[in-house]
Amino acid sequence: MIGAILLNACSFTKLIKGKKQNVYVWKNEAGDSAVKAVVPVLTDTVSVSKTVPVATTASELVARAQPIWNHRLSYKTFSGKAKVHISSPDDKEEFTAHIRLRKDSVIWMNITALGGILFAKVFINRDSFYFINYIQKTYMGIPLSSAAKILPTKVDFNSLQNLVTGEPLRGGDVIKAEFDADTAWITTMDTGYVQELQYLKTDSTLRGCRITTRRPDGPQALGDYGVYLQIGERKVSSNRSLVIHNGTEEYELDLNFAKIDFDEPLEYRFSIPESFSRKE
Numbered sequence: 703m704i705g706a707i708l709l710n711a712c713s714f715t716k717l718i719k720g721k722k723q724n725v726y727v728w729k730n731e732a733g734d735s736a737v738k739a740v741v742p743v744l745t746d747t748v749s750v751s752k753t754v755p756v757a758t759t760a761s762e763l764v765a766r767a768q769p770i771w772n773h774r775l776s777y778k779t780f781s782g783k784a785k786v787h788i789s790s791p792d793d794k795e796e797f798t799a800h801i802r803l804r805k806d807s808v809i810w811m812n813i814t815a816l817g818g819i820l821f822a823k824v825f826i827n828r829d830s831f832y833f834i835n836y837i838q839k840t841y842m843g844i845p846l847s848s849a850a851k852i853l854p855t856k857v858d859f860n861s862l863q864n865l866v867t868g869e870p871l872r873g874g875d876v877i878k879a880e881f882d883a884d885t886a887w888i889t890t891m892d893t894g895y896v897q898e899l900q901y902l903k904t905d906s907t908l909r910g911c912r913i914t915t916r917r918p919d920g921p922q923a924l925g926d927y928g929v930y931l932q933i934g935e936r937k938v939s940s941n942r943s944l945v946i947h948n949g950t951e952e953y954e955l956d957l958n959f960a961k962i963d964f965d966e967p968l969e970y971r972f973s974i975p976e977s978f979s980r981k982e
Contacts, residue, residue, distance in 0.1 A: 760878070767879035767888045770906045771870075771899075775936055777964045779804050780867055786813075787956040790854070797821060802968045803866055809859075810970040825972040828859045834974060840981040841974045854946045854953040855921045865957075868927060868939035871913060872897045885909075891916070905930075907937055921948035931962060938962055 758766075780803040788795045800812040811824040825832040831849050833842045842852075849857050861871045874892035881887070886901040900910040911925040923946045927939040940959040945952065 763879040763881070764876050766881070767876050767886055770886050770901050771876050771888055771890065773906050775867055775869060775938070775964075777805060777867075777936075779965055779968050780962070781964075781966060781968055782866075782959045782962040784957045784959045786958075787954070789954045791951050791953075801866055802970060803863060804968065804970070806859075806863070808970050809862055809866060810972065823972060825970070826859065826862060832972065832974075834972075834978065835981075838981075839975075839978045841978050842981045854948050854951070855923075865942075865944070868908070868942060870897060870899060870908060870911065871923070871925070905937060908939070921946060923947075931959075933962055933964060936964065 780801070782801050784799050784801065786795075786797055786799050796816075798814045800814075802808075802810040807827065809824070809826040811822075812820070813822040813824065815821045820836050822836060823834045826846065829846055831842075831844050831846045835841070844851070846857070846859060860873070864871050870890075872890065872892055872895050874890035874895070874897060876888055877891050878889040879887065881903070884903055886903050886906075888899045888901065890897045890899070894916055896914050896916060898912045899908060901907065902909055907930055908927050910927065912922065913925075914920065914922040923944055925945075926943040927941075929939065929941040930937045931940050940962065942957045944955045946955075
């Protein structure tokens with residue numbers, strides 16, 4: 703089915719390369735996914751002439767991370783052309799997607815198979831999900847809140863929008879932060895999810911994420927963001943990978959954008975041919 707959707711500090715975690723290139727799995731020293739903080743230990747001998755380093759408090763680290771977390775793309779519309787690869791336990795698909803987005807309002811996709819053959823169209827607003835299959839001459843329309851029936855996990859409009867534009871998939875408050883020489887590791891939490899994010903300190907670009915539900919048996923997603931393009935004053939990831947684990951099932955999504963534009967006038971035409979039948 704088209705549309706499979708959608709870090710902690712190096713001092714206390716290990717980054718282990720997964721089987722998929724450029725997708726990371728975060729594990730602690732015990733080999734599991736639990737996260738633990740390590741209190742810095744000062745081993746230097748204290749003398750009258752030596753300045754003793756003062757450990758930064760957790761709240762100070764969170765305050766330092768806040769500007770990085772608060773940084774978001776400023777735009778009204780987004781458009782792009784991307785090569786898309788999706789794999790699920792039952793199928794693999796590759797296609798080209800022309801994507802148009804009006805911020806906080808509409809996501810529109812025109813999907814073509816190899817050879818430029820029109821395969822499908824997708825229209826998503828804050829409440830609904832519509833899908834037209836031009837090969838089977840069918841269409842589907844469901845509440846967005848019910849999208850978990852056809853997608854790997856429950857989604858909302860904001861998460862889908864952020865997946866398209868390359869921003870953090872979830873919102874929430876910063877609850878933990880750590881820094882090393884090159885990287886900021888930020889953990890956020892909202893009502894349903896914990897999100898662990900890896901940022902490059904030099905330009906505050908997002909490089910990786912792990913998202914887990916606050917309940918222990920829920921799905922989790924691992925994301926990788928790379929090949930940043932400078933588009934005006936914006937830096938945007940053009941290559942993104944997302945792996946979703948839901949129970950024993952694994953879903954993979956790769957987006958490779960060849961073209962990205964912001965704030966152009968866009969149309970979102972979407973009409974269902976009268977001869978097409980509704981698919982439940």
